[in-house]
Amino acid sequence: KQEVTQIPAALSVPEGENLVLNCSFTDSAIYNLQWFRQDPGKGLTSLLLIQSSQREQTSGRLNASLDKSSGRSTLYIAASQPGDSATYLCAVGSNYQLIWGAGTKLIIKP
Amino acid sequence: KAGVTQTPRYLIKTRGQQVTLSCSPISGHRSVSWYQQTPGQGLQFLFEYFSETQRNKGNFPGRFSGRQFSNSRSEMNVSTLELGDSALYLCASSLAEGFNEQFFGPGTRLTVL
Numbered sequence: 001k002q003e004v005t006q007i008p009a010a011l012s013v014p015e016g017e018n019l020v021l022n023c024s025f026t027d028s029a030i031y032n033l034q035w036f037r038q039d040p041g042k043g044l045t046s047l048l049l050i051q052s053s054q055r056e057q058t059s060g061r062l063n064a065s066l067d068k069s070s071g072r073s074t075l076y077i078a079a080s081q082p083g084d085s086a087t088y089l090c091a092v093g094s095n096y097q098l099i100w101g102a103g104t105k106l107i108i109k110p
Numbered sequence: 111k112a113g114v115t116q117t118p119r120y121l122i123k124t125r126g127q128q129v130t131l132s133c134s135p136i137s138g139h140r141s142v143s144w145y146q147q148t149p150g151q152g153l154q155f156l157f158e159y160f161s162e163t164q165r166n167k168g169n170f171p172g173r174f175s176g177r178q179f180s181n182s183r184s185e186m187n188v189s190t191l192e193l194g195d196s197a198l199y200l201c202a203s204s205l206a207e208g209f210n211e212q213f214f215g216p217g218t219r220l221t222v223l
Contacts, residue, residue: 034211043114043200044214089153096166098143098212100153 002027002094006101021075023090028068031093037086114215128189135203142184147198196222
C-alpha cells in the first residue's frame with residue numbers, strides 16, 4: 001500500500017532564506033508526483049508536476065526533484081517571501097488514484 | 111479561462127440528511143475527481159469520472175456516490191450524513207483521465223450537526 005510522508009510537518013524561517021521541503025513514498029511504481037500549496041480555507045493550487053520519467057521541474061523560484069528509486073521528492077524554494085506562507089502538499093499518482101502526504105505548514109517571517 | 115467552480119461553498123446539514131455538491135470543471139477538461147479533506151485523515155480520494163463513467167473509486171462507503179453529465183459537470187451525493195462526514199470536499203479537473211495535472215476548485219465546506 002502506497003504511503004506518502006512529508007517532513008517536516010511545520011517550518012518557520014525568516015524571509016529571504018532558501019528552503020527544502022521533503023516528500024517520501026513507499027512504492028516506486030508511480031505515474032507522477034505533484035506539489036500543491038493550500039492557503040487557509042482555500043482550495044489547492046498546483047505548483048509543479050513531475051512525470052515518473054522526469055528528474056526535476058522548475059517554475060520561477062520553485063524547483064522540484066524526483067528520485068523514484070529512493071522514493072523521494074524535494075521542493076526547493078529560493079529566496080522565500082512572506083507570500084510563500086502556506087501548507088505545501090505532495091501527491092503521488094499511484095494505484096489509479098492520488099495518494100497525499102499530510103503537508104508541511106510553512107511560515108515565512110518578515 | 112474560468113477555473114474550477116464548486117457550489118455551494120458552505121453547507122450545514124444535520125445527521126441523517128443527504129447532500130448534493132456540484133462541480134464545474136475548466137472548459138475542455140473531461141475528467142473530474144473528488145477528494146475529502148479532514149484534519150484527522152488529510153486528503154483522501156473519493157472517485158474520478160471521465161466521459162460520464164466512474165473510472166476509479168477510493169475506499170469510501172456506498173453512501174458516497176457521484177455522477178458526471180455530458181457537459182463534464184459533476185455532482186457528488188452523500189446520503190445518511192454522519193458527523194464524521196464534516197469536511198472540505200474538493201473537486202479537481204484535468205484534460206483526460208488518469209494522472210494528468212489536476213486543477214482544484216475552492217471546495218465546499220460541509221458541516222454536519
